[in-house]
Amino acid sequence: MDWFTAPGYWLARLIFQRALAGVYLVAFVGAALQFRALIGAHGMLPVPRYVRYVPFRHAPSLFQLRYSDRLFAGCAWGGAALAAALAAGAGDEVPLAAAMAMWAALWVLYLSIVNVGQTWYSFGWESLLLEVGFLAVFLGNARAGPPVLVLWLLRWVLFRVEFGAGLIKLRGDSCWRKLTCLYFHHETQPMAGPLSWFFHHLPKPLHRVECAANHVTQLVVPVLLFTPQPVASYAAGIIIATQLWLVLSGNFAWLNWLTITLAVSAVDFTGIAGPPPAAASRTSPVWFVVLVCAVTALVLFLSRHPVLNMVSRRQVMNRSFDALHLVNTYGAFGSVGRVRMEVVVEGTADRVPRADGDWRAYGFKGKPGDIYRIPRQFAPYHLRLDWLMWFAAISPDYARDWFGPFVERLLAGDRDTLRLLRDNPFPDAPPVHVRALLYRYRFTTWRELRETGAWWHRTLVREYLPPTRLADARASEPE
Known part of the structure; x- marks a missing residue:
């Protein structure tokens, strides 16, 4: 044949x-x-x-x-x-x-x-x-x-x-x-x-x-x-x-x-x-x-x-x-965003959360967080949580099913969840409260990079999730 x-x-x-x-x-x-x-x-x-x-x-x-x-x-x-x-x-x-x-x-x-x-x-x-x-x-x-x-x-x-x-x-x-x-x-x-x-x-x-x-x-x-x-x-x-x-x-x-x-x-x-x-x-x-x-x-x-x-x-x-x-x-990027939004997740050990309290940010492996950290190459490996966090920043509707459980596991110090992250700012005991803030991120200019060493510049937009305790984490949803 x-x-x-x-x-x-x-x-x-x-x-x-x-x-x-x-x-x-x-x-x-x-x-x-x-x-x-x-x-x-x-x-x-x-x-x-x-x-x-x-x-x-x-x-x-x-x-x-x-x-x-x-x-x-x-x-x-x-x-x-x-x-x-x-x-x-x-x-x-x-x-x-x-x-x-x-x-x-x-x-x-x-x-x-x-x-x-x-x-x-x-x-x-x-x-x-x-x-x-x-x-x-x-x-x-x-x-x-x-x-x-x-x-x-x-x-x-x-x-x-x-x-x-x-x-x-x-x-x-x-x-x-x-x-x-x-x-x-x-x-x-x-x-x-x-x-x-x-x-x-x-x-x-x-x-x-x-x-x-x-x-x-x-x-x-x-x-x-x-x-x-x-x-x-x-x-x-x-x-x-x-x-x-x-x-x-x-x-x-x-x-x-x-x-x-x-x-x-x-x-x-x-x-x-x-x-x-x-x-x-x-x-x-x-x-x-x-x-x-x-x-x-x-x-x-x-x-x-x-x-x-x-x-x-x-x-x-x-x-x-x-x-x-x-x-x-198949298809990709039928629309392209003009502005980059990022959700920054933070925790605090303070019993009474204050806006100016000791809030520490969780570091993700791939998605932007620390403005001084150059983006890393992970593909072809797929960081699923990091990708979904990008969608969550576009609209809370994309995260409605899983963001509450994610926060709950951070408050519980769940080891499997923490393994998905790069940095855990609470290595000894989980935080008492977790919150999320929405920032606008942009790449720095050549001049800003030379002067500050920062790859990103960010501006606070609004609160994404108010301070949440373990008891009400499952019921809480981003606004």
Whole structure:
């Protein structure tokens, strides 16, 4: 079946699979290290409470059948171990069916986590990892040639990621059409990186060039993925270069790295990789051909939803149309904030809280707090609490479900919650009161940085949460 396989893409598949396994590894490790405070049995949004009200058909997950923190940790660390094995090439050392089972196990385990993760797992890159991970099950291993149909489906995912993001920008914020969004974006993005301050201070004409280049990369280049080689490879290369630029300018978890991984699958390495191994040219088993054809038909059928969404004037971003996250719609930054707000959480040991009392700020790992601390690079690792704090600063409605429980755990000195933070200003005993203040943050100028050493300048806007004791923390909500 010469039509079914593309032996020349054996190296592209190898790199894709190793890189995808690496992304899975980061995702599982992050889940294992953060889940207890976020969704554990005693977390801010506990899984047991969630599955009591959400039926299996709406959120299929192993944890619908049984949940314990020990079981969750076992699944997360087990997924990490399996991902590490696949990244090391274990999938190529076993029969085709066994390799498919390994990739399927990764997908089931991570699907089980995402579908009970609630707000903490509501990001577009979760669905993207699941969609790409599902297709990876049918990509085969070194004992079979890369299936052409799956390679095209991977390009279809990449097209939707880029083209959907490009459309939502043109339809959304007017600054994208005026080419001025990057006057603000590097400063107001969810989590700045160590180079974001410098990107923000690039000349405005260069920011306009960045915006224009973004439109070309997301609206024109993706179409070229479906053209003959070497044009498709050039298009993939442009996408990879753009994603690396985004990696340097901010922290977007594994979104950029997974997009790069998808782009690699479209690159024809024939000229540098040499002839494919003999195994990559073998005729695929009939059962594998039938299965791949069936999956292709299923994906094409389910693709009607994201296609209709892309052509709609009411296009939405990052939406799953089925509980298995098989085919989704994507997008990013349909609107760009002009002002950066940050919630600063403080505690005091004073029995009677005073505005001028001894308030000490909790330090977060990634989100801005200390104005003298340069932003750090965490991506592809995802700091879920830090990201949700960015949304909380935009509107208290985004934090209504979890901010009260978060404050309650600070007042109780909960160790799992404190592990999510960089600094605990109360190492000996928890505070008596916790409050939250809303500040406006902006990057300092070159002159301010030289004179003060501060990367940020901040101005108090208002009280976000009044001083709260443990007894009433659960009932308190930010104003």
